[in-house]
Amino acid sequence: xxxxxxxxxxxxxxxxxxxxxxxxxxxxxxxxxxxxxxxxxxxxxxxxxxxxxxxxxxxxxxxxxxxxxxxxxxxxxxxxxxxxxxxxxxxxxxxxxxxxxxxxxxxxxxxxxxxxxxxxxxxxxxxxxxxxxxxxxxxxxxxxxxxxxxxxxxxxxxxxxxxxxxxxxxxxxxxxxxxxxxxxxxxxxxxxxxxxxxxxxxxxxxxxxxxxxxxxxxxxxxxxxxxxxxxxxxx
Amino acid sequence: xxxxxxxxxxxxxxxxxxxxxxxxxxxxxxxxxxxxxxxxxxxxxxxxxxxxxxxxxxxxxxxxxxxxxxxxxxxxxxxxxxxxxxxxxxxxxxxxxxxxxxxxxxxxxxxxxxxxxxxxxxxxxxxxxxxxxxxxxxxxxxxxxxxxxxxxxxxxxxxxxxxxxxxxxxxxxxxxxxxxxxxxxxxxxxxxxxxxxxxxxxxxxxxxxxxxxxxxxxxxxxxxxxxxxxxxxxxxxxxxxxxxxxxxxxxxxxxx
Numbered sequence: 001x002x003x004x005x006x007x008x009x010x011x012x013x014x015x016x017x018x019x020x021x022x023x024x025x026x027x028x029x030x031x032x033x034x035x036x037x038x039x040x041x042x043x044x045x046x047x048x049x050x051x052x053x054x055x056x057x058x059x060x061x062x063x064x065x066x067x068x069x070x071x072x073x074x075x076x077x078x079x080x081x082x083x084x085x086x087x088x089x090x091x092x093x094x095x096x097x098x099x100x101x102x103x104x105x106x107x108x109x110x111x112x113x114x115x116x117x118x119x120x121x122x123x124x125x126x127x128x129x130x131x132x133x134x135x136x137x138x139x140x141x142x143x144x145x146x147x148x149x150x151x152x153x154x155x156x157x158x159x160x161x162x163x164x165x166x167x168x169x170x171x172x173x174x175x176x177x178x179x180x181x182x183x184x185x186x187x188x189x190x191x192x193x194x195x196x197x198x199x200x201x202x203x204x205x206x207x208x209x210x211x212x213x214x215x216x217x218x219x220x221x222x223x224x225x226x227x228x229x230x231x232x233x234x235x
Numbered sequence: 236x237x238x239x240x241x242x243x244x245x246x247x248x249x250x251x252x253x254x255x256x257x258x259x260x261x262x263x264x265x266x267x268x269x270x271x272x273x274x275x276x277x278x279x280x281x282x283x284x285x286x287x288x289x290x291x292x293x294x295x296x297x298x299x300x301x302x303x304x305x306x307x308x309x310x311x312x313x314x315x316x317x318x319x320x321x322x323x324x325x326x327x328x329x330x331x332x333x334x335x336x337x338x339x340x341x342x343x344x345x346x347x348x349x350x351x352x353x354x355x356x357x358x359x360x361x362x363x364x365x366x367x368x369x370x371x372x373x374x375x376x377x378x379x380x381x382x383x384x385x386x387x388x389x390x391x392x393x394x395x396x397x398x399x400x401x402x403x404x405x406x407x408x409x410x411x412x413x414x415x416x417x418x419x420x421x422x423x424x425x426x427x428x429x430x431x432x433x434x435x436x437x438x439x440x441x442x443x444x445x446x447x448x449x450x451x452x453x454x455x456x457x458x459x460x461x462x463x464x465x466x467x468x469x470x471x472x473x474x475x476x477x478x479x480x481x482x483x484x485x486x487x488x489x490x491x
Contacts, residue, residue: 007301008316013361017334053240059448073244076251078413078471084439085252085462086445090261090457110250117244122372131480160323162253168324169455172423172442186326191329201330216322233254 018206022199032183039101040167040215043108046161047116051159052152055120059129060136076114084110085173092177099179107177112166116159123155124227150230153223160219164212185211240412255464270455278434286351286436287420290358294415295408297359303400306366306374316372318439329428332357346429353429354436358419365415369407375376376401402485405478413471421463437463 058070062133075082089098097103124132135147149156169191187192190205272275305314318327336353337346346353381399390398426436435443441456 003304004310004313006314011316011320014320014331015337026247035255035430049241052242053237054244057237057241058402072249076248078467079251079255079419079464080417080438080460080467081419082423082442083258084251086441086457086460087256087258088250089445090257091254094257106247106250109304110246113244113247145309156475160424165322165324167422171326176442176446187295190326190424193326193333198334202334205327205330205334208324212322212324233442 018209022202029183029188032185034213035182036185037169039107039108040164042105043167044163047112047163048156048159050158051116051120052148052231054117056148058121059124059132069138074116076110077118079223081111082172085176089176092203096175099181101182104178104182106175107173108167108170111170111173112163113192115162116167118170119150119159119162123152127151142198146197146230150227153227156215157223161212161216164215168208175183211232228233254427255461256458257462258464262454263436265454265458267458268459270458273455275434275440276437276455276459279372279437282419286354286358286426288414290355290362290419291412291415293355293359294366295412297409298363299370299404301363302370302374305371307376317364317367319364320360320429321368323361325338325361325422326424326428328357328361329425332360333429335430347431349431351426351430351436354426356430363413366411369411370404373403373407373480379445395456402481406482409478410472412465413474416470417467421460427452431436445491 054073058066081222085107088110092098092103092106097106101213133145136145138147163189167184168186171186174184174187175190178187180187185204185207188203189208192204195201301317304310305317323331332353333346377400382395385395385399421438421441422436423438423442427439427442430436430439437459441459444453445456
């Protein structure tokens with residue numbers, strides 16, 4: 001029991017610093033907030049869609065390229081993120097996408113997709129082929145709506161959450177690819193971290209921690225509500 | 236629809252590899268002699284190896300130990316609490332530790348000091364839950380029969396772990412090790428906030444040289460990024476080749 005309490009305390013100790021000072025409530029840039037929310041929603045949606053379909057393909061394919069492609073999609077996990085970012089900077093500069101939303105979106109997708117595919121394929125492996133076999137007989141839309149969504153809503157929620165956390169962690173990526181033209185909550189907050197206003201920085205930290213928590217609860221409620229409606233329809 | 240999505244995923248996954256080719260092309264003009272003798276880069280490499288080595292090793296040990304204990308003792312609540320740091324953005328985690336250790340610090344640890352203790356502690360706090368989750372799945376599926384047999388043979392605790400548990404942990408441990416090394420070794424946000432002006436970690440130095448007006452024409456950051464990626468890539472390749480036979484044997488055994 002004592003060991004358990006000690007472990008929990010050690011994990012929670014850093015959060016105590018949130019209460020050491022009183023955070024200042026200051027209105028942040030509306031553009032930064034809108035950019036962050038927009039990027040989070042689009043990026044989470046694209047991540048969920050691409051990772052779930054790729055994991056589904058991996059589960060059923062008989063292709064001889066299966067192992068090679070599986071390695072290919074997981075390989076970016078072993079490439080240092082900043083090295084990928086430097087290379088992407090060169091590619092996107094050639095294509096004239098530096099300082100654009102599309103450029104930032106592509107680089108964020110490159111960084112987040114390997115993690116999402118890993119989560120999705122782990123989730124599908126747990127359910128296994130025998131149980132999912134029956135779903136293959138259903139038409140595409142019904143399969144997604146009545147089988148895959150209810151079964152994998154928790155995995156999808158985790159993917160969305162991971163995507164949000166990775167996005168909120170990125171200062172260097174958004175600053176370099178966005179060329180300082182695309183402000184997000186993180187790039188704005190970094191300025192306050194670098195400055196001396198501790199109270200403002202603290203309120204920003206609160207925001208960075210609360211955004212994933214809010215998204216988690218929002219998605220939980222939404223998925224429960226949708227699954228309940230779907231179950232009602234089936235009855 | 237499925238095929239076009241798969242094709243799109245493959246194209247996105249090819250981008251990091253394409254970016255390495257671009258890095259290589261850009262690094263062609265680098266004065267390699269000057270780069271290898273540059274004291275700033277050399278000091279940066281040593282401090283990076285030190286930070287990566289300690290934080291990765293401790294995260295792996297603590298994460299594995301926690302997964303083992305949580306499964307053995309069935310600590311569900313602790314298991315839930317252990318996941319929390321994963322959902323805190325790195326930059327926010329860095330600031331939490333900065334607040335905790337700045338202004339006198341706790342004991343001998345202080346924010347922004349040359350030993351990078353706060354950077355190491357932040358990485359351990361953030362990455363231990365990742366290792367814990369990677370190991371948890373393996374420990375939950377581990378066949379207890381092997382451990383029971385090791386106990387019956389009256390092996391020491393260390394030998395029980397070595398023969399009945401460790402072989403099954405090799406794959407997740409390898410995956411976690413290289414993901415952590417790739418992530419921690421060339422990152423910006425945490426060491427930039429908690430580090431010192433000299434020596435800087437490789438990622439911070441490279442990013443600052445790339446983005447500062449003073450160095451905009453320099454190819455050195457690209458060259459360093461490429462060398463570091465090649466080193467990590469070689470490490471991944473060698474470690475996977477060296478352990479391939481044992482991993483294959485374990486996988487066959489598990490399937491049976």
